[in-house]
Amino acid sequence: MLSEDELISxxxxxxxxxxxxxxxxxxxxxxxxxxxxxxxxAEAEDILQEGFVKVFNAIKDFRQEAKLETWITRIxxxxxxxxxxxxxxxxxxxxxxxxxxxxxxxxxxxxxxxxLLEMIQTLPHGCQIVFNLFAIEGFSHKEIAxxxxxxxxxxxxxxxxxxxxxxxxxxxxxxxxxxxxEAKI
Amino acid sequence: MxxxxxxxxxxxxxxxFKDAEVNPSENVWTNIELDLEKAxxxxxxxxxxxxxxxxxxxxxxxxxxxxxxxxxxxxxxxGNLARQSEGRVYADHDKTTTNDQxxxxxxxxxxxxxxxxxxxxxxxxxxxxSTSSAADKSDNSRPLNNDGDIRHPSQADxxxxxxxxxxxxxxxxxxxxxxxxxxxxxxxxxxxxxxxxRANNAANAHGLKNSASTANVDSDPTKMKTISASSAAGxxxxxxTGSVTSRKLPPLNQAATPALQLPAPxxxxxxxxxxxxxxxxxxxxxxxxxxxxxxKQAKSKSEKLWTSVGFAAxxxxxxxxxxxxxxxxxxxxxxxxxxxxxxxxxxxxxxxVGVGFGTKLSERxxxxxxxxxxxxxxxxxxxxxxxVDNNFADPKAASMLAFAPQLADESKDTRVAQTFPYxxxxxxxxxxxxxxxxxxxxxxxxxxxxxxxxxxxxxxKNTVTPDGAGxxxxxxxxxxxxxxxxxxxxxxxxxxxSYRLGYHYRLSLNPGLRYPFNxxxxxxxxxxxxxxxxxxxxxxxxxxx
Numbered sequence: 001m002l003s004e005d006e007l008i009s010x011x012x013x014x015x016x017x018x019x020x021x022x023x024x025x026x027x028x029x030x031x032x033x034x035x036x037x038x039x040x041x042a043e044a045e046d047i048l049q050e051g052f053v054k055v056f057n058a059i060k061d062f063r064q065e066a067k068l069e070t071w072i073t074r075i076x077x078x079x080x081x082x083x084x085x086x087x088x089x090x091x092x093x094x095x096x097x098x099x100x101x102x103x104x105x106x107x108x109x110x111x112x113x114x115x116l117l118e119m120i121q122t123l124p125h126g127c128q129i130v131f132n133l134f135a136i137e138g139f140s141h142k143e144i145a146x147x148x149x150x151x152x153x154x155x156x157x158x159x160x161x162x163x164x165x166x167x168x169x170x171x172x173x174x175x176x177x178x179x180x181x182e183a184k185i
Numbered sequence: 186m187x188x189x190x191x192x193x194x195x196x197x198x199x200x201x202f203k204d205a206e207v208n209p210s211e212n213v214w215t216n217i218e219l220d221l222e223k224a225x226x227x228x229x230x231x232x233x234x235x236x237x238x239x240x241x242x243x244x245x246x247x248x249x250x251x252x253x254x255x256x257x258x259x260x261x262x263x264g265n266l267a268r269q270s271e272g273r274v275y276a277d278h279d280k281t282t283t284n285d286q287x288x289x290x291x292x293x294x295x296x297x298x299x300x301x302x303x304x305x306x307x308x309x310x311x312x313x314x315s316t317s318s319a320a321d322k323s324d325n326s327r328p329l330n331n332d333g334d335i336r337h338p339s340q341a342d343x344x345x346x347x348x349x350x351x352x353x354x355x356x357x358x359x360x361x362x363x364x365x366x367x368x369x370x371x372x373x374x375x376x377x378x379x380x381x382x383r384a385n386n387a388a389n390a391h392g393l394k395n396s397a398s399t400a401n402v403d404s405d406p407t408k409m410k411t412i413s414a415s416s417a418a419g420x421x422x423x424x425x426t427g428s429v430t431s432r433k434l435p436p437l438n439q440a441a442t443p444a445l446q447l448p449a450p451x452x453x454x455x456x457x458x459x460x461x462x463x464x465x466x467x468x469x470x471x472x473x474x475x476x477x478x479x480x481k482q483a484k485s486k487s488e489k490l491w492t493s494v495g496f497a498a499x500x501x502x503x504x505x506x507x508x509x510x511x512x513x514x515x516x517x518x519x520x521x522x523x524x525x526x527x528x529x530x531x532x533x534x535x536x537x538v539g540v541g542f543g544t545k546l547s548e549r550x551x552x553x554x555x556x557x558x559x560x561x562x563x564x565x566x567x568x569x570x571x572x573v574d575n576n577f578a579d580p581k582a583a584s585m586l587a588f589a590p591q592l593a594d595e596s597k598d599t600r601v602a603q604t605f606p607y608x609x610x611x612x613x614x615x616x617x618x619x620x621x622x623x624x625x626x627x628x629x630x631x632x633x634x635x636x637x638x639x640x641x642x643x644x645x646k647n648t649v650t651p652d653g654a655g656x657x658x659x660x661x662x663x664x665x666x667x668x669x670x671x672x673x674x675x676x677x678x679x680x681x682x683s684y685r686l687g688y689h690y691r692l693s694l695n696p697g698l699r700y701p702f703n704x705x706x707x708x709x710x711x712x713x714x715x716x717x718x719x720x721x722x723x724x725x726x727x728x729x730x
Contacts, residue, residue: 015608021606028207028209049220
């Protein structure tokens with residue numbers, strides 16, 4: 001098993017074996033990232049492919065200031081945003097009214113990430129992106145606004161709507177489990 | 186919800202996706218690899234395009250230079266000759282007479298080569314007439330100056346004119362390098378001159394000054410008009426009516442070689458020796474000398490035969506390779522197909538060393554051949570090994586050698602084992618016999634040559650070197666077992682920029698393209714690959730004179 005430095009060095013030389021090894025190491029995690037920003041698996045795999053080509057082309061410039069995984073994730077997110085930006089052009093993000101949130105705490109612990117992914121994928125385009133960027137990637141609304149070319153308020157309202165929808169979905173799932181007594185996956 | 190709860194909600198999502206993994210489908214990596222190959226191919230294509238454009242531009246530039254040079258030479262040479270001839274005629278004209286009739290006559294003749302010859306002949310007759318007149322009238326003790334066409338300025342004679350007291354500095358014609366080439370053309374005129382000389386001498390002996398014109402008319406009726414004018418000019422001079430001036434010729438016309446001079450006979454021998462014959466003899470000697478000089482010069486400039494030694498380095502692109510569909514769906518056939526595709530489509534580097542010879546077929550066309558050792562090296566990625574007869578201790582790298590149909594031995598149990606991807610180097614060696622025709626666009630100290638031809642490539646061997654500790658190197662020579670053709674023919678095209686370093690040596694830079702006419706692989710392998718090679722060679726030539 002090659003070390004991360006050896007992998008990076010091999011990829012910088014254009015060694016196909018090293019590139020394949022790097023891909024094998026991170027492709028599964030990165031596909032989850034891509035799935036969060038897309039509606040279908042095929043779409044996510046396209047983003048993954050485009051992202052890894054960018055990784056191999058740009059790895060010469062990788063200065064190892066951040067972790068390799070973080071750097072690759074950033075490239076995947078940016079690639080996904082580029083793809084989604086084309087859709088956002090067709091369906092521009094606007095301020096949306098915040099739904100009435102239930103006061104009860106809805107927990108996601110114990111729910112399989114596959115179900116969570118499905119829930120995220122069912123969110124509207126704008127909500128899905130803002131939710132991912134804010135809740136999972138940890139960007140601030142200001143940063144999201146800069147990235148997507150929207151106002152900070154729009155980002156906030158989109159996130160609030162996404163969160164409400166997610167909570168509603170989670171609540172529905174919880175009720176279903178409670179009613180039929182099925183164990184959470 | 187308060188902020189803490191909100192943060193908790195978001196953190197729970199982060200935790201949920203922290204170690205989440207989903208397997209992508211197999212074709213994602215295949216597509217990534219294709220994208221990377223395509224990018225590399227594009228890069229190679231861009232490089233090739235750059236070099237092709239550079240080569241084309243250099244050829245176009247060289248041809249433009251050659252064209253301009255040819256144009257300048259073609260338009261300067263006759264022009265110079267005409268101007269020089271014109272200058273000579275005008276010089277003679279000035280020194281003999283200002284007669285308008287003659288001036289017009291000579292002026293009209295200046296652009297016509299045949300007329301120039303006539304003028305050259307006429308000039309001799311003019312000189313003879315005037316000289317003989319002067320000699321007759323002034324002093325018979327002065328040696329007779331039967332000057333020819335070609336004279337050195339330092340040897341110009343002074344001839345006293347008649348009783349009008351006009352002293353005339355005769356500027357005689359001089360030879361220039363350009364004149365040498367036209368000597369042959371002038372020979373007819375020179376013979377005519379000789380006849381005139383003889384006639385003049387005879388006339389001098391008998392006191393018949395104008396008989397030269399008659400003799401000239403006899404020798405060449407076409408010159409009658411000019412000669413009449415000459416006679417008139419002579420007469421005008423005799424009468425002292427002509428204004429005699431001298432004009433210096435431009436530096437271009439300064440003599441580079443000693444001029445011919447008719448040997449001056451003693452006065453008492455003038456009647457016995459034939460100066461015309463002496464002139465002819467002297468000119469014959471000069472002709473011989475010039476011919477010998479020309480021959481020597483031509484010999485020194487000629488590069489009839491040469492031999493060369495050199496090397497070349499470049500790259501080759503196999504982007505146009507194709508692999509036939511594999512009918513079987515077994516793991517063995519799938520792997521062989523993948524390996525064949527990767528190996529045959531791999532781009533790489535090419536090196537060659539060799540010796541050559543060349544000969545000149547004509548002034549511009551050359552034929553050159555030689556013998557060169559060519560090696561082409563490429564890398565590809567394999568993800569399987571071939572195990573024969575369960576010999577896991579010595580697996581073979583996945584290559585066309587391992588998968589070649591002609592190697593499939595039914596008696597052996599050949600298996601394919603999937604492995605971690607590893608790098609494989611494929612090195613193919615050829616002996617090549619090129620034969621090219623070349624056209625010398627520029628044939629000076631700096632030379633530009635355009636070459637095209639064919640090469641017979643004799644496959645020697647190929648070596649597969651896997652980049653892994655547990656795999657051994659495999660070498661396969663030519664023959665039935667090899668997937669490569671034993672013989673193949675390639676088209677060659679290139680340019681040669683050379684510089685003559687000395688009498689025997691020339692250094693040349695040769696950018697060139699090589700393209701096989703047939704696939705380098707045998708037809709039963711199902712692989713078509715005609716790699717386009719671009720290399721730049723450096724050759725050192727030894728020229729035999």
